[in-house]
Amino acid sequence: xxxxxxxxxxxxVAVLIPALLALIATGLLLVIxxxxxxxxxxxxxxRGLLEWxxxxxxxxxxxxxxxxxxxxxxxxxxxxxxxxxxxxxxxxAAFAAGxxxxxxxxxxxxxxxxxxxxxxxVVGALWTVVPAVLRAWYGVxxxxxxxxxxxxxxxxxxxxxxxxxxxxxxxxxxxxTLPLDDRLPLLGDTQINAGIIIAVVAIVAVHLVMTRTSVxxxxxxxxxNPRAADHAGLHTKRVIxxxxxxxxxxxxxxxxxxxxxxxxxxxxDFNPAFGLIxxxxxxxxxxxxxxxxxxxxxxxVIQIGGESAARxxxxxxxxxxxxxxxxxxxxxxTEWVRARRSARPLYLSPGLAETIGAxxxxxxxxxxAQPSVGTG
Amino acid sequence: MEDLFTETxxxxxxxxxxxxxxxxxxxxxGEMVSEQAGVLNVGLEGMMLAGAYGAFVIAIExxxxxxxxxxxxxxxxLVSLVMVLLCVRxxxxxxxxxxxxxxxAEGITSLLFDAKYAASRPRLPAAPEWAVPGFSxxxxxxESIFTQHPIVYIGVGxxxxxxxxxxxxxxxxxxxxxxxxxxxxxxxxxxxxxxRTWATIGAGLGAGLGxxxxxxxxxxxxxxxxxxxxxxxxxxxxxxxxxxxxxxxVGALLFGMSLSVAxxxxxxxxxxxxxxxxxxxxxxxxxxxxxxxxxxxxPSALALPYHRGER
Numbered sequence: 001x002x003x004x005x006x007x008x009x010x011x012x013v014a015v016l017i018p019a020l021l022a023l024i025a026t027g028l029l030l031v032i033x034x035x036x037x038x039x040x041x042x043x044x045x046x047r048g049l050l051e052w053x054x055x056x057x058x059x060x061x062x063x064x065x066x067x068x069x070x071x072x073x074x075x076x077x078x079x080x081x082x083x084x085x086x087x088x089x090x091x092x093a094a095f096a097a098g099x100x101x102x103x104x105x106x107x108x109x110x111x112x113x114x115x116x117x118x119x120x121x122v123v124g125a126l127w128t129v130v131p132a133v134l135r136a137w138y139g140v141x142x143x144x145x146x147x148x149x150x151x152x153x154x155x156x157x158x159x160x161x162x163x164x165x166x167x168x169x170x171x172x173x174x175x176x177t178l179p180l181d182d183r184l185p186l187l188g189d190t191q192i193n194a195g196i197i198i199a200v201v202a203i204v205a206v207h208l209v210m211t212r213t214s215v216x217x218x219x220x221x222x223x224x225n226p227r228a229a230d231h232a233g234l235h236t237k238r239v240i241x242x243x244x245x246x247x248x249x250x251x252x253x254x255x256x257x258x259x260x261x262x263x264x265x266x267x268x269d270f271n272p273a274f275g276l277i278x279x280x281x282x283x284x285x286x287x288x289x290x291x292x293x294x295x296x297x298x299x300x301v302i303q304i305g306g307e308s309a310a311r312x313x314x315x316x317x318x319x320x321x322x323x324x325x326x327x328x329x330x331x332x333x334t335e336w337v338r339a340r341r342s343a344r345p346l347y348l349s350p351g352l353a354e355t356i357g358a359x360x361x362x363x364x365x366x367x368x369a370q371p372s373v374g375t376g
Numbered sequence: 377m378e379d380l381f382t383e384t385x386x387x388x389x390x391x392x393x394x395x396x397x398x399x400x401x402x403x404x405x406g407e408m409v410s411e412q413a414g415v416l417n418v419g420l421e422g423m424m425l426a427g428a429y430g431a432f433v434i435a436i437e438x439x440x441x442x443x444x445x446x447x448x449x450x451x452x453x454l455v456s457l458v459m460v461l462l463c464v465r466x467x468x469x470x471x472x473x474x475x476x477x478x479x480x481a482e483g484i485t486s487l488l489f490d491a492k493y494a495a496s497r498p499r500l501p502a503a504p505e506w507a508v509p510g511f512s513x514x515x516x517x518x519e520s521i522f523t524q525h526p527i528v529y530i531g532v533g534x535x536x537x538x539x540x541x542x543x544x545x546x547x548x549x550x551x552x553x554x555x556x557x558x559x560x561x562x563x564x565x566x567x568x569x570x571x572r573t574w575a576t577i578g579a580g581l582g583a584g585l586g587x588x589x590x591x592x593x594x595x596x597x598x599x600x601x602x603x604x605x606x607x608x609x610x611x612x613x614x615x616x617x618x619x620x621x622x623x624x625x626v627g628a629l630l631f632g633m634s635l636s637v638a639x640x641x642x643x644x645x646x647x648x649x650x651x652x653x654x655x656x657x658x659x660x661x662x663x664x665x666x667x668x669x670x671x672x673x674x675p676s677a678l679a680l681p682y683h684r685g686e687r
């Protein structure tokens with residue numbers, strides 16, 4: 001028990017120190033620009049967390065981010081680089097926005113939501129099949145293929161929204177708008193929609209599957225040591241494809257929730273680019289789903305509160321990107337210091353690192369060499 | 377449709393393609409060098425943006441395009457030093473650090489631009505072009521390829537130089553060894569970290585120059601996030617070039633042309649959504665990968681930190 005408490009404490013320190021350093025560095029940036037950093041940060045906290053409307057907005061922002069995190073964790077745990085989150089997310093969003101308004105008449109509100117979310121999930125899952133198969137059967141590096149599929153996915157989403165899904169109403173290219181009453185239901189008297197429940201269920205489910213079931217164990221085995229997984233009789237090819245599909249499906253569901261919960265419609269060139277932000281967050285949580293949930297919450301507060309604070313201080317809200325990026329860099333350095341002090345392995349599972357140099361030679365590197373007795 | 381192959385269209389297509397290809401070429405070439413040495417530089421997009429902003433500021437302040445380009449390279453190299461320190465020296469994960477660099481560069485360039493130039497939005501005068509004597513008289517190609525800013529010809533020279541460096545010099549051999557089998561390089565008495573350091577700085581120089589070209593020559597101004605994922609496209613180009621520098625020209629032109637074809641079509645009165653066209657090179661690459669899927673086409677120690685004495 002004490003060991004557990006110690007590790008949790010250590011983990012908190014490992015998050016707090018870099019966050020503090022990043023806040024100081026960004027604060028210096030604000031001072032250089034002649035703004036008051038204390039004012040900025042207190043505004044950020046107040047408007048992102050302490051005031052009721054901001055708090056609600058932060059919770060709403062968490063839903064898509066949590067679903068993306070859940071999807072990424074599955075892939076990364078299995079040692080697969082899914083860097084195509086943005087394409088998967090936007091395809092899910094485009095299909096949800098394009099189909100929901102026309103389904104609602106025939107299916108009614110609830111059934112429409114369920115069906116549309118299912119379709120979005122399937123689309124996201126199918127979108128990963130090409131990189132997954134290329135990786136599983138031919139060893140083609142998935143970093144490059146998922147990135148490319150992401151660019152294609154973003155373009156396809158826009159083609160759909162400007163073409164078959166386009167509304168007859170003039171003006172900007174966008175889909176029909178789902179009436180407010182047919183969107184995801186609100187929780188009680190709040191503005192928070194049921195998307196957060198879906199997202200929390202997803203992230204907890206991913207955590208349980210990863211830590212408590214044999215499926216999770218197999219995935220982690222694949223991630224930690226692909227060769228051992230193969231020797232242990234794991235159908236690695238099938239696992240790779242299914243993992244990719246689950247990952248893409250969850251991320252696309254995030255896109256659907258964003259549309260069905262908040263916007264109700266997809267405007268051409270809509271792209272919040274959440275993918276690049278969530279990737280570092282899940283890494284910093286060491287691919288632990290629950291810990292990622294806390295980091296996502298913190299990020300949502302920073303983003304919602306920060307946008308408001310930036311407006312008030314009259315600086316670009318892109319300062320938040322710098323803040324998050326700096327947290328990430330300082331976190332990696334803190335990790336390095338800790339690793340040096342305790343000689344503990346780095347947080348990145350060896351499988352993930354190995355994947356990048358996916359050739360057999362890279363695996364050989366990490367294998368102990370046979371002693372060469374009697375051959376010289 | 378018969379308008380399609382008129383001189384206007386082809387000139388616009390090729391000229392626009394070359395224009396759009398240059399940032400991809402410089403950044404892709406730099407990335408290829410660092411990938412060959414085993415450093416996967418995901419921060420390329422950030423280095424391009426930093427270079428674009430730095431070049432813009434210097435070009436505005438001094439009025440010199442060339443100083444701007446030099447400043448872009450210097451800033452790109454400066455940002456790559458972060459990568460050197462964290463990834464090459466401290467052996468931290470290259471992808472996590474790369475994304476961190478992209479976010480910080482996006483944030484800081486946008487913030488600084490917003491604070492200093494958003495109100496005035498200054499523009500640079502069009503950079504002078506240089507017509508190659510004689511060749512510029514050739515129809516279509518003359519106006520598109522042989523009438524460009526001199527940096528375009530320098531770019532082609534750079535590709536040849538990098539190719540020579542990688543394939544014909546011992547420095548190039550060391551570089552490739554650092555990516556394929558760093559332990560062997562170490563055993564041969566060459567410092568792996570130092571080799572990778574130079575390669576990473578090379579990527580920074582290339583990305584910085586690519587970004588500088590984008591702001592100072594192609595756009596004549598800076599806008600936040602102006603690289604729009606070109607750093608990631610450059611990574612794809614570098615991976616597809618697989619260590620053969622001339623392939624970066626092919627890759628950069630393929631992606632550059634597809635960025636310019638929509639504009640060229642509009643010139644002859646055909647309206648086509650850029651979304652379709654921009655997908656094409658990616659689809660082409662995916663199809664090629666599906667048809668000719670190969671097992672290993674990246675340096676085997678790519679993105680793996682080298683720890684001395686570890687097997």
